[in-house]
Amino acid sequence: MRSLASLLAIAEASHAERRNVCRGLRQHQTASEATLWYALRSRRFDGYKFRRQHPIAGHVADFACIAAKLVIEIDGETHFTSFERRRD
Numbered sequence: 001m002r003s004l005a006s007l008l009a010i011a012e013a014s015h016a017e018r019r020n021v022c023r024g025l026r027q028h029q030t031a032s033e034a035t036l037w038y039a040l041r042s043r044r045f046d047g048y049k050f051r052r053q054h055p056i057a058g059h060v061a062d063f064a065c066i067a068a069k070l071v072i073e074i075d076g077e078t079h080f081t082s083f084e085r086r087r088d
Contacts, residue, residue, distance in 0.1 A: 018055045019055075021055075021060070022053040022054065022055055022060060023053075025053040025060060026052055026053045029052070029053075030074065032074050033052070033062055033074050036062075036063065036072070036074065037052055037063070040052075040063060048065045048067060048068055049065065049066075049067065050063050050064065050065050050072075051063070051064050051065075051066070052064075056071065061073060062074045
């Protein structure tokens with residue numbers, strides 16, 4: 001589960017700090033993210049390359065396909081707080 005502090009810190013973090021936050025998110029993915037990642041990884045989805053927990057414009061996308069300009073965000077337990085509902 002993503003901590004609110006880590007998400008808020010991403011916008012103002014250095015490149016190295018953003019990279020470390022994203023690595024941590026990849027290591028602690030939700031069950032929903034793991035299921036979808038299995039289907040997307042290794043170009044399994046129509047040959048498209050996806051990245052997971054990819055930083056984009058101060059946010060972290062759960063999955064991103066740069067070639068297709070596509071971002072996939074899995075709504076799960078991290079989006080249930082009132083702060084996240086307003087932000088989404």
